[in-house]
Amino acid sequence: MVEETYNHLVSLEGFRNLSLHDVHVEPLQTLAHSEVYRVRLDSLSTSVILKKSGAADVAGLAERERQFYRHIAPLLPSWLVPECLLIVEGDQTGRLFIKDLSGSHRSACSPAPTRMECRCFVEALATLHGLTGRHSRIQSEWIKVAADLPAGTIQQRLSFFQLVLGSFIAMIHERVDRAVESFLTDLSDLEHQIQRMGAQADVIVHGDAHFGNALFSPEQRACLIDWGMPMIGFGEIDLAHALALNLPPNLRREWEQEMIGVYLSQMAACGSPVEEAAFYDRYRLAVLYSFISPVIWWCSGVPEPQWWSALTNSLDAARDLGLLK
Template structure:
């Protein structure tokens, strides 16, 4: 049985703790120092570490560690659906078969009653650049991300969520998350919209509340399509750039869903509204073309555009709920993403695409 590496607070990231992880990779390597470089508290507590080893080692000297959030509101929202445990499970089960760049996983562990921990190589050690939540991507960068998403979605296309390998992505924990989202939809939507103030068009207020009241029906519609493995939180802050290619971070929301949901979430959050208006049709065609190259030809352009339009609503909801909960994203970035997603919903009249 592997040694326990789960800790609850940054102070637990000691030399002895790091040695237990290093011993799994290089038996003779000795950790001499562990320094906490930064601590960022959001949906999880994210810690950057600097390590020294005795002698030569091929292991990274900068680590990125994820622990449960130290912010009580974020911890409450993420604990019941076990989002960090979900990401641990993703790295244990899927990382080796995902055709898109990921950080190197050094350790991932969940223990009943103790919690979960994820230890990754810091992507910036090898010259990669991690994104910020409110980054504005160029159309060229957006195209590269869509190419990666198409390869990723095609790899897992038409997965049966009841199959043993995928059951944890759609089983009891996901049902708890869906139920929690439905129960809290109205109060969180009201609070988030109040907090957002002028960052969204006032005409969306009643329609957003109507959606929240009918969220369960909307979710049934949004999942009534061919299923694949999706990231489900594909905003600029969860990207990194490596040798000119895009990689994806933060897989705690991964699940079985519709691939175009990632596309809608990404384009609504990553592009300035004017850019998106001019280029989203072409970018959707590019995504569909990449799917076709991978052998997925089931959806024509009209169907894809309508499903894209409907899924924009979730991107807007996610950003509003994030603001309502608080402590999950920097407020200025959160408000900017509400502005962008609200404009996408308004431009395409996305609420009317849902049968509610």
């Protein structure tokens, strides 16, 4: 592993005087689609992040991420996405070498973000959406690339969701009241509702917009990471994923209108103003779409506390929007 990493790095300008003994590889995290390492380079007093395709990447998310960094990230503002130093393709695995931002950025506070972190994250999402509309060069490039990738569209997620929804409802039958069960059953029509909104599905969405997928700079900006699920959709999907699915209900109720204002303001600043009534129609639909995540997580073996917390968060958001009586 060390020698292979060294051989990749010395191909880069600025790393050619590196010695094998300078390279130290430290495991950081195992994700669904990647193994993440920090590579310390002693003689250069620096480090890089290595993401290696994991054996469990059955959905091809690591390949999507590599293609995103190859074709799309260079077209986005430098502060919005980490700099990718090298992309290595392989028969079974691939590798991304990414600038290590740990010296200049920090992760979101745990267990919940601060108000400022939430603002920064929403601004970053709005910047992504505002710059990648259907007539942009950025979206055109992604459509060409994504056509050859194995998975990751909204339609594919909806199809799988509908296959497992009945089993999920049966599993939680004893834990929820009949109003919730009826509400979840009605989500079997979600694919048709999304299709009716299809004409407005015209930006690149991150696809996994939780606060752990951002790093925050001293300049109060969020850098978006973990790009295994970018797809074409309506931007409110990312916003609802952040606010409805991943914020505790008390914080969502306190911050939601402020964050919506931040989102709409930043979209306008990026040259993509959004009509408010249409926004709320899409946002309500995006809250319904957020229920896909806990159902798929349950089916994928994610620990119960994680999917149950997400489910209850989304249920609270649906109640507050009048979607669940």
